[in-house]
Amino acid sequence: MAKIIGIDLGTTNSAVAVMKNGELQILENAEGNRTTPSIVALSKGGERLVGLLAKRQSVTNPKNTIFSVKRLIGRKWSDPEVQRDKAWLPYEVQEGPGGGVQVKMGDKWYSPEEISAMVLAKLKADAEARLGEKVDEAVITVPAYFDDSQRQATKNAGEIAGLKVERIINEPTAAAFAYGVNKESNQKIVVYDFGGGTFDVSVLEIGFDPETKEQTIEVRATGGDTHLGGDDFDKKIQEFLVEEYKKQEGIDLAKDPLAVQRLKEAAERAKHELSSATETEINIPYITSDANGPKHFQIKMTRAKLESLVQDYLDRSVKLTEEAVTAPAPKGAGFKLGDINEVLLVGGQTRMPAMQEAVKKLFGKEPHKGINPDEVVALGAGIQGEILAAKKEGRKTEGEVKDILLLDVTPLTLAIETLGGVATPMIPKNTTVPTAKTQTFSTAADNQTSVEVLVLQGERPMAADNKVLARFMLDGIPQVEVTFDIDANGILNVSAKDKATGKSQSVKIEASTNLSKDEIERLKKEAAEHAAEDERKKELIDARNQAESLAYLAEKSLREAGDKVSEEIKTGVTEKLEALKKVKDGEDKAAIETATAALSQEIQKIGQAEYNKGNGPEENNAGGQGGAESGPQPEPGQPQ
Ligand code: ADP
Ligand code: MG
Numbered sequence: 001m002a003k004i005i006g007i008d009l010g011t012t013n014s015a016v017a018v019m020k021n022g023e024l025q026i027l028e029n030a031e032g033n034r035t036t037p038s039i040v041a042l043s044k045g046g047e048r049l050v051g052l053l054a055k056r057q058s059v060t061n062p063k064n065t066i067f068s069v070k071r072l073i074g075r076k077w078s079d080p081e082v083q084r085d086k087a088w089l090p091y092e093v094q095e096g097p098g099g100g101v102q103v104k105m106g107d108k109w110y111s112p113e114e115i116s117a118m119v120l121a122k123l124k125a126d127a128e129a130r131l132g133e134k135v136d137e138a139v140i141t142v143p144a145y146f147d148d149s150q151r152q153a154t155k156n157a158g159e160i161a162g163l164k165v166e167r168i169i170n171e172p173t174a175a176a177f178a179y180g181v182n183k184e185s186n187q188k189i190v191v192y193d194f195g196g197g198t199f200d201v202s203v204l205e206i207g208f209d210p211e212t213k214e215q216t217i218e219v220r221a222t223g224g225d226t227h228l229g230g231d232d233f234d235k236k237i238q239e240f241l242v243e244e245y246k247k248q249e250g251i252d253l254a255k256d257p258l259a260v261q262r263l264k265e266a267a268e269r270a271k272h273e274l275s276s277a278t279e280t281e282i283n284i285p286y287i288t289s290d291a292n293g294p295k296h297f298q299i300k301m302t303r304a305k306l307e308s309l310v311q312d313y314l315d316r317s318v319k320l321t322e323e324a325v326t327a328p329a330p331k332g333a334g335f336k337l338g339d340i341n342e343v344l345l346v347g348g349q350t351r352m353p354a355m356q357e358a359v360k361k362l363f364g365k366e367p368h369k370g371i372n373p374d375e376v377v378a379l380g381a382g383i384q385g386e387i388l389a390a391k392k393e394g395r396k397t398e399g400e401v402k403d404i405l406l407l408d409v410t411p412l413t414l415a416i417e418t419l420g421g422v423a424t425p426m427i428p429k430n431t432t433v434p435t436a437k438t439q440t441f442s443t444a445a446d447n448q449t450s451v452e453v454l455v456l457q458g459e460r461p462m463a464a465d466n467k468v469l470a471r472f473m474l475d476g477i478p479q480v481e482v483t484f485d486i487d488a489n490g491i492l493n494v495s496a497k498d499k500a501t502g503k504s505q506s507v508k509i510e511a512s513t514n515l516s517k518d519e520i521e522r523l524k525k526e527a528a529e530h531a532a533e534d535e536r537k538k539e540l541i542d543a544r545n546q547a548e549s550l551a552y553l554a555e556k557s558l559r560e561a562g563d564k565v566s567e568e569i570k571t572g573v574t575e576k577l578e579a580l581k582k583v584k585d586g587e588d589k590a591a592i593e594t595a596t597a598a599l600s601q602e603i604q605k606i607g608q609a610e611y612n613k614g615n616g617p618e619e620n621n622a623g624g625q626g627g628a629e630s631g632p633q634p635e636p637g638q639p640q
Contacts, residue, residue: 002136002137002389003018003019003020003131003133003135003137003385003389004018004137004138004139004166004385004386004388004389005017005018005027005124005127005135005137005138005139005382005385006018006138006139006141006174006378006379006380006381006382006383006384006385007120007123007138007139007140007141007378007381008141008171008174008375008377008378008381009038009070009116009119009120009140009141009142009154009157010035010038010070010195010196010377011038011068011070011071011195011196011197011198011229012037012038012067012068012195012196012197012229012230012231012348013035013036013037013038013195013196013348013374014035014036014037014038014119014123014378015034015035015036015374015375015377015378016029016123016126016127016378016382017375017378017379017381017382017385018127018131018382018385018386019382019383019385019386019389019397019398019399020131022398022399023399024379024382024383024386024399025382026372026375026378026379027126027127027130027131028126028130029051029122029123029126030122030125030126030129031051031052033052034372034374034375035348035374035375036050036051036052036119036122036123036126037051037052037054037055037067038067038068038069038070038116038119039051039054039055039058039065039066039067039119040054040065040066040069040105040115040118040119041053041054041057041058041061041064041065041066041105042064042105042106043057043061043064044057044061046106048118048530050118050119050121050122051119051122054067055067056261056265057261058261059257059258059260059261059264060257060258060261062090062091063090063091063092063104064091064105064106065090065091066091066103066105066110066115068085068089068197069103069112069115069116070112070116071085071197071226072085072093072101072103072112073112073113073116073150073153073154073157074112074146074147074149074150074151074152074153074154074514075100075101075112075149075150076099076100076101076467077094077095077096077099077100077101078099081226082101084227091103091104091105092104094109096109096111098514100112100514103115111515112153112157113153113154113156113157113160113515113523114157114160114523114527116154116157117157117158117160117161117523117527118161118527120138120140120157120158120160120161120163121161121162121527121530121531124138124161124162124163125531135163136162136163136164137163137164137165137166137385137389138158138163138164138165138166138385139165139166139167139168139169139381139382139384139385139388140154140155140158140165140167140168140169140381141168141169141170141171141174141377141378141380141381142154142168142169142170142171143170143171143198143200143222144170144171144172144173144200144202144219144222145200145222146490147412147457147467147469148412148457148469148490148491148492149467149469149514151168151489151490151491152491152514153514153515154168155168155489155491156514156515156520159520159524160520160523160524160527161524161527162524162527162528162531165489166385166388167384167385167388167488167489168489168490168491169380169381169384169489170202170217170219171191171193171200171202171346171377172189172191172193172200172202172204172219172344172346173204173217173219173380174376174377174378174379174380174381174383174384175191175193175344175346175376175377175380176189176191176204176206176217176344176380177379177380177383177384178371178376178377178379178380178383179342179344179368179370179371179376184208184210184213185208186205186206186207186208187205187206187208187341187342188203188204188205188206188220188333188335188339188340188341188342189203189204189205189206189340189341189342189343189344190202190203190204190321190324190325190340190342190343190344190363191204191344191346192317192321192343192344192345192346192347192350192359192367193224193346193347193350194229194230194317194345194346194347194348194349194350194355195229195230195346195347195348195349195374196229196230196231196347196348196349197226197227197229197230197231198224198225198226198227198228198229199224199225199228199229199317199320199347200222200223200224201222201223201224201317201320201321201324202219202221202222202223202324203219203220203221203222203324203325203332203333203335203340204217204218204219204220205217205218205220205333206218216432218430218432219430220329220333220334220335220430221324221325221327221329221330221331221332221333221334222324223320223321223323223324223331223332224317224320224324225316225317225320228313228316228317229349230271230347230348230349232310232313233271233306233309233310233313233349233352234264234267234268234271235267236309236310237267237268237270237271237301237306237309238260238263238264238267240301240305240309241253241263241266241267241282241297241299242254242263244299245287245297245299248299249290249295251288251290251295253287253288253297256288259287259288262284262287263284263287263297266282266283266284266297267282269282270282270301270306271306271352272351274301274302274303274306274352275351275352275353277303278302278303278304279300279301279302279303280300280301281298281299281300281301282297282298282299282300282301283296283297283298284296284297284298285297303353303354307354314354314355314358315358317355317358318358318359318361318362321359321362322337322362325337325340330429330459337362337363337364338364340363342368343359343363343365343367343368344367344368344376345359345367345368345369345373346373346376346377347373347374348373348374350369350373351373351374356369386398386399410427410428410429410430410431410433410435410486410490412429412457412458412459413425413427413428413429413457413458413459414426414427414437414455414456414457414469414484414486414492415455415456415457415458415463415466416439416453416454416455416456417453417454417456417463421462421463421464422461422462422463423456423458423460423461423462423463423465423466426439426484427484427486429459431486433486433487433488433489433490434485434486434487434488435485435486436483436484436485436486437483437484438481438482438483438484439481439482439484440479440480440481440482440499441453441474441479441480441481441482442478442479442480450473450474450475451473451474451480452471452472452473452474453470453471453472453473453474453482454468454470454471455468455469455470455471455472455484455492455494456468456469457469469492470492470494472494474496474505475505478499478500479498479499479500480496480497480498480499480505481496481497481498481499482494482495482496482497483495483496483497536589539589540587540589540592543589543592543593543596544584544585544592546596547580547583547584547592547595547596548584550580550596550599550600550603551577551580551581551584551599553603554573554576554577554599554602554603555577557573557603557606557607558570558573558574558577558606561606561609561610564609564610565605565606565609565610566609569602569605569606569609570606572602572605573599573602573603573605573606575602576595576598576599576601576602577599579595579598579599580592580595580596580598580599582595583595584596
């Protein structure tokens with residue numbers, strides 16, 4: 001029974017959930033944590049790090065630590081968001097092929113898909129280790145506002161990591177799934193998602209058809225701020241700490257990268273603690289030194305202090321939430337605050353009590369917060385994974401999972417450019433997916449032999465203001481029927497047919513930043529090779545570790561052997577130990593293993609000799625096994 005894992009591929013953190021033994025659960029990673037930082041780095045030693053280890057060295061290795069790559073995935077270089085982000089991201093970013101984006105790590109340029117694939121590859125490997133079986137299929141979540149190319153790029157990242165992406169679903173939809181808000185009635189829901197780097201608010205309407213029992217989840221509005229998140233809270237705390245230290249000691253810690261890395265970690269830890277405690281102590285030993293020697297950092301911080309530092313952020317998120325709910329479409333959902341049936345809290349930062357209070361005050365009702373907010377999206381994806389797996393295998397869904405038919409909708413209008421640069425809608429925003437629309441194009445009109453079709457996504461009336469998804473030429477035929485097909489992932493596929501002959505025409509889509517099939521295949525191979533390389537490295541390290549501990553054991557045995565063991569055995573062990581020491585830190589795994597085995601055998605002789613010595617009656621055996629060695633052995637007074 002193949003599992004389909006659910007993955008929340010977050011801007012800051014990612015999480016994995018799966019149905020196991022009838023129970024939906026978050027899978028811990030190799031470090032034993034339930035979330036994994038979505039960070040990849042090339043360490044100063046040239047090693048590729050993913051997750052916590054990458055995060056730990058981010059401040060001291062900023063140029064080669066790639067975080068927040070989700071901000072760039074599937075976007076064009078010319079995108080205003082990218083132009084804004086490139087100014088503050090500490091790593092290098094440049095225009096990539098097809099007008100996309102590339103990031104630099106070490107001396108190589110990577111597409112955002114490749115970086116995301118490295119995160120996904122770790123999630124996959126760690127999930128496999130937890131489950132004790134191969135995992136090849138996944139459901140991955142994306143923000144509700146992600147357009148076609150961001151979705152496609154996310155799917156491609158999955159493929160590169162060796163995962164067949166069975167479905168892309170919206171994060172707020174997944175959250176609604178996990179909270180089980182699938183009541184048999186129409187519902188209006190607000191998902192307030194405050195993560196590490198972004199604040200996303202979505203207004204959903206769950207429609208229920210009592211006849212078919214079908215439910216649809218419609219995204220009525222999305223809002224928020226792509227540059228407001230928990231990281232900003234950490235920064236505020238960090239600034240506060242630096243100021244305090246300046247006051248106390250007259251030393252500016254902001255100038256020392258190592259101190260900054262430690263302050264950053266301490267700030268985030270303090271923030272977490274203040275979600276459950278009302279006061280915490282920040283304690284960083286040896287943060288710096290002066291003429292009098294090493295200095296420590298120690299300061300108390302209260303919850304009230306934290307709240308006063310970030311009050312502006314809280315107010316801002318509340319204002320943006322109100323706007324998304326009440327502003328008339330398309331900016332907001334055009335609802336009244338009182339119309340909202342449920343408010344769901346998502347994102348690690350919503351663990352902060354003051355934030356929960358602020359949301360409660362706005363809606364005048366208690367928000368749902370039963371599930372860990374940084375796990376809820378992954379859990380929803382896990383549920384979707386289970387539903388898809390059950391469908392594939394023709395079985396019932398396990399556990400509490402209701403086999404509901406949940407239909408997402410297109411986040412943005414799909415349009416084509418027509419005369420005068422106007423964007424003519426083809427598939428309007430909020431159409432339930434999958435959906436298809438066919439349109440006939442004429443090339444014959446004014447003796448043209450071909451016609452260019454521009455496919456757009458967005459809500460603006462003029463073509464130029466929307467995002468170009470695809471551009472293609474239809475050749476030489478009077479009438480061509482073009483079908484625009486949006487699949488269940490919200491991804492567009494285009495096909496064309498010659499109306500006269502019924503023959504299909506291939507549509508070559510240009511001006512897309514997305515990777516080609518060939519490229520995905522190539523990157524997939526590279527990633528798999530990297531995984532094999534990682535595996536080799538791991539085995540080498542295991543071999544070295546074994547050698548290391550055996551060498552230690554040998555030295556200890558030699559020291560403790562005393563006169564119970566003959567010089568000959570001791571010399572034998574010493575020789576093998578020296579041989580192992582020569583190879584144990586090298587690259588030759590086979591040599592390390594051979595030397596380890598040889599030493600291991602030799603050490604056994606010590607044990608044997610000690611055993612024989614200590615058990616007088618078996619001296620006969622000793623003679624037989626140890627041969628002449630046990631004879632001249634006792635030499636009291638001999639230094640060891
Ligand atoms: P994203 O969706 O952006 O990947 P998450 O939902 O994982 O991110 O949220 C990450 C943010 O949540 C970080 O800023 C982290 O410090 C914050 N966070 C996690 N746990 C807590 C907590 N107990 N109290 C306050 N903030 C928390
Ligand atoms: Mg998130």
